[in-house]
Amino acid sequence: MRLTAEKLTRSFTRVRQGTNILPAVKETSFALPEGSLTEITGRSGSGKSTLLHMLAGLLRPTAGCVLLDDRDLYALDDRTLSALRAKHIGVVPQGQTGLRSLTVMENILLPAMLTGVKGMEPEAEALMERMGIADLRGAKPGELSGGEMRRMSIARAMLLRPEILLADEPTGDLDDENTARVLSLLRQAADAGTAVLLVTHEQEAKRYADRVWRMDAGALVMET
Amino acid sequence: MRLILQLSRKNLAGRPGRAAAMIALAAFLAFAIFAGSVVSMSLQRGLGTLENRLGADIIVVPASAKSQFNVNDILLQGNPGYFYMDREKLDKIAEREGVAAVSPQLYLASMVASCCSSRLQLIGFDPETDFTILPWVRESYRGEIGLYDILVGANVTVSGDYTLRFYGIDCRIVGQLEKTGSGLDNAVYANWETIEKLIEASEEKNLNKYSVKADSVVSSVLVRVADGYDIEQVLNDINLRVRKVTAVRASNMISGIAENLTRLSGVISLLIAGVWLLGLLIMMIAFSMMTQERKREFAVLRAAGASRRQLGALIFAEALIVCCAGAVFGIALAALIVWPFSTAIGSALGVPFLLPSLPTMLALMAATLAACAVAGVLISSISAVRIARQDTGLILREGN
Ligand SMILES: Nc1ncnc2c1ncn2[C@@H]1O[C@H](COP(=O)(O)OP(=O)(O)OP(=O)(O)O)[C@@H](O)[C@H]1O
Ligand SMILES: [Mg+2]
Numbered sequence: 001m002r003l004t005a006e007k008l009t010r011s012f013t014r015v016r017q018g019t020n021i022l023p024a025v026k027e028t029s030f031a032l033p034e035g036s037l038t039e040i041t042g043r044s045g046s047g048k049s050t051l052l053h054m055l056a057g058l059l060r061p062t063a064g065c066v067l068l069d070d071r072d073l074y075a076l077d078d079r080t081l082s083a084l085r086a087k088h089i090g091v092v093p094q095g096q097t098g099l100r101s102l103t104v105m106e107n108i109l110l111p112a113m114l115t116g117v118k119g120m121e122p123e124a125e126a127l128m129e130r131m132g133i134a135d136l137r138g139a140k141p142g143e144l145s146g147g148e149m150r151r152m153s154i155a156r157a158m159l160l161r162p163e164i165l166l167a168d169e170p171t172g173d174l175d176d177e178n179t180a181r182v183l184s185l186l187r188q189a190a191d192a193g194t195a196v197l198l199v200t201h202e203q204e205a206k207r208y209a210d211r212v213w214r215m216d217a218g219a220l221v222m223e224t
Numbered sequence: 225m226r227l228i229l230q231l232s233r234k235n236l237a238g239r240p241g242r243a244a245a246m247i248a249l250a251a252f253l254a255f256a257i258f259a260g261s262v263v264s265m266s267l268q269r270g271l272g273t274l275e276n277r278l279g280a281d282i283i284v285v286p287a288s289a290k291s292q293f294n295v296n297d298i299l300l301q302g303n304p305g306y307f308y309m310d311r312e313k314l315d316k317i318a319e320r321e322g323v324a325a326v327s328p329q330l331y332l333a334s335m336v337a338s339c340c341s342s343r344l345q346l347i348g349f350d351p352e353t354d355f356t357i358l359p360w361v362r363e364s365y366r367g368e369i370g371l372y373d374i375l376v377g378a379n380v381t382v383s384g385d386y387t388l389r390f391y392g393i394d395c396r397i398v399g400q401l402e403k404t405g406s407g408l409d410n411a412v413y414a415n416w417e418t419i420e421k422l423i424e425a426s427e428e429k430n431l432n433k434y435s436v437k438a439d440s441v442v443s444s445v446l447v448r449v450a451d452g453y454d455i456e457q458v459l460n461d462i463n464l465r466v467r468k469v470t471a472v473r474a475s476n477m478i479s480g481i482a483e484n485l486t487r488l489s490g491v492i493s494l495l496i497a498g499v500w501l502l503g504l505l506i507m508m509i510a511f512s513m514m515t516q517e518r519k520r521e522f523a524v525l526r527a528a529g530a531s532r533r534q535l536g537a538l539i540f541a542e543a544l545i546v547c548c549a550g551a552v553f554g555i556a557l558a559a560l561i562v563w564p565f566s567t568a569i570g571s572a573l574g575v576p577f578l579l580p581s582l583p584t585m586l587a588l589m590a591a592t593l594a595a596c597a598v599a600g601v602l603i604s605s606i607s608a609v610r611i612a613r614q615d616t617g618l619i620l621r622e623g624n
Contacts, residue, residue, distance in 0.1 A: 059617025086529020093620045101238020
């Protein structure tokens, strides 16, 4: 599946400092190729998360459109869009993403629960094994370290083997060892055919990425 | 649907303190509406039954009896009443135009008997002419009411050998009356002959302050007015033509209580309404705060593929679980309090009090549960709409 953005724009209105309109993402066109790892870097506040959320169908653009194959995500009704996302787009949101009343296992099984897919427990086990968090299956998110939580979040996004994986700073505040681990996991996913988008500040990431984009004040610039 | 219930149950279980607080609030609401309705209905039912039970259109008592108060006392509180008039008044009353039937009663004394927690009122009646007591014998007794045979009110505990001992005389219980929720439930009825013997026995034992000759006096005369006659006219006629008596319209005695009752029911309804309004408001705010605080979790659910509808359903489900669990606790608590203490509540309020029948009770429980479910939908509707509408992308970038 191919995810493309055409002239994607998102502006925010800031009332506080006089009513000025701030374009967080400006007329960005972009395609996410299958089976490769695409990296977006950029200064804080340059619009990376805004772009990623729009690509995930989680934030309606001010202008432009997002196409999954040739379906315009924001022309769909919420039910269809949610079903599409659940099935085809894995999202690793920035920051804390655990549901605190569920165990790690249940957190990872969430996409299966939401779509009514049964019998995903072995898949979840296998993912936890690969992420090195198998012995935490019964723990609650509150008991996890930042790195463990991030890996849980990635396992959740990968559970239903989505064709597209969007990860927002999955290595933020992780130590080198955990960073390397997460990056190689994403690399493996890309090698297995997934279209992976990695938004990160991490310098190391370049070594894993097939191509790198730089986001600068809402505009994307090809770096390599 | 099962997933939604499962998830919401886990969410509640993950924050047991809050869930418990919300359930307690819901239980309080359920308690208020259920207990309040039961009390209201019990009052109405008690009054209705008492109205039927009186059976007579007019009650005639000695003028000296300051009728209203004493009669009310006897009927409702089971307080002792001692007033007597000549037996010849019975015939005088019977002679009046429009009187279809008369039957005398003799209030003897109230006494503590081994069987019972409250005082019993011994009442003599005439089985031959009676039209107010025998129709209400519960275990339809068809035989004669002979010497030392008694009929007892519903509050009298009937022991294995069916006897009660008064002043050393064993009396045989031949029937028990249906419950009225009033002082009549503590009455013991015997025929005139038995009452005479009991008076003699009490005098022998020096236990009777009032010396009465049972064959020459009566305490009250119950009157049934013939069809086609105006009760008020017959009543005035008796008051005018029969000396030293006061005729009271039976329904008047009750109408005083009925007024009180209407007022009491009004107060109860107002209280319930107030409690619900306040409770719903608090729960709505608390629920809204709780979901707003968790909006990031809901955003994560969206990112994992949940639709807006699913989020809304999740929030509704949580509120429904809380409210239904609360309803069950509240109803159970109310039942535990109202059932065993209904007699105490009745005498504390000083009005006839008769619990609704079991089917009515069950229907009331179901209605309470339904009301709580509706409350659940109400308190969560705002939260559900707000969370379902929120822009996931914006929430996810907050608080990083
Ligand atoms: N809800 C909002 N209201 C106003 N401005 C917003 C809103 N969301 C984002 N912005 C602005 O849009 C710009 C881009 O934000 P975005 O979160 O996409 O940055 P980012 O590149 O992901 O930064 P970081 O690396 O720190 O995560 C920022 O200047 C931010 O202040
Ligand atoms: Mg960001």
